[in-house]
Amino acid sequence: EAGVVQSPRYKIIEKKQPVAFWCNPISGHNTLYWYLQNLGQGPELLIRYENEEAVDDSQLPKDRFSAERLKGVDSTLKIQPAELGDSAVYLCASSLGEDEQFFGPGTRLTVL
Amino acid sequence: GQQLNQSPQSMFIQEGEDVSMNCTSSSIFNTWLWYKQDPGEGPVLLIALYKAGELTSNGRLTAQFGITRKDSFLNISASIPSDVGIYFCAGAAMYSGGGADGLTFGKGTHLIIQP
Numbered sequence: 001e002a003g004v005v006q007s008p009r010y011k012i013i014e015k016k017q018p019v020a021f022w023c024n025p026i027s028g029h030n031t032l033y034w035y036l037q038n039l040g041q042g043p044e045l046l047i048r049y050e051n052e053e054a055v056d057d058s059q060l061p062k063d064r065f066s067a068e069r070l071k072g073v074d075s076t077l078k079i080q081p082a083e084l085g086d087s088a089v090y091l092c093a094s095s096l097g098e099d100e101q102f103f104g105p106g107t108r109l110t111v112l
Numbered sequence: 113g114q115q116l117n118q119s120p121q122s123m124f125i126q127e128g129e130d131v132s133m134n135c136t137s138s139s140i141f142n143t144w145l146w147y148k149q150d151p152g153e154g155p156v157l158l159i160a161l162y163k164a165g166e167l168t169s170n171g172r173l174t175a176q177f178g179i180t181r182k183d184s185f186l187n188i189s190a191s192i193p194s195d196v197g198i199y200f201c202a203g204a205a206m207y208s209g210g211g212a213d214g215l216t217f218g219k220g221t222h223l224i225i226q227p
Binding site: 004033035040041042043044045048056091093099100101102103104105106108 | 116118142143145147152153154155156157160162200202204213214215216217218219220
């Protein structure tokens with residue numbers, strides 16, 4: 001069974017540029033999460049989807065971050081414009097609506 | 113928000129030694145999970161605990177869900193070089209809709225094995 005797929009794996013951009021990350025969850029997993037992981041820290045939840053509905057986006061900085069999961073399968077997380085402090089690893093995870101979450105390899109973003 | 117206190121922050125051990133790390137919370141969790149993360153990869157689930165007092169093993173790994181629901185520990189017996197990595201505890205609370213909330217993670221325990 002294929003795991004959670006994320007792309008790109010690495011992204012380097014200049015500040016004020018837009019950037020987008022893509023995630024394809026494990027087949028059949030209705031719940032999808034985006035996490036932010038800063039260096040030396042554990043992941044922190046940004047947004048959680050149940051199918052196509054964002055049921056918890058309280059930690060998503062909505063002034064510059066947006067996310068969508070239009071068909072309830074794959075998802076895109078966007079930052080516009082990016083700031084220096086956004087440099088981090090962006091992790092996607094999925095689950096069957098239970099607590100066992102399975103993570104993708106992440107996208108490492110560097111903002112110059 | 114909720115905070116998980118994970119300790120120790122790092123461990124330097126000899127191959128073959130046993131390892132113990134723990135996690136405490138100011139809040140009650142319904143589920144405790146332990147993950148391992150290698151450099152450049154996402155966290156990989158090691159063990160999930162669902163009941164207070166539960167003791168679960170996965171090979172050389174053993175984890176327990178504390179009776180107070182506010183703590184958990186992970187033990188690794190007879191460590192080997194591939195155990196090197198960062199271990200994270202994570203707690204989850206079930207929301208009323210029956211699905212799963214996002215996880216709250218500790219800051220990780222960096223395990224280093226000296227030859």
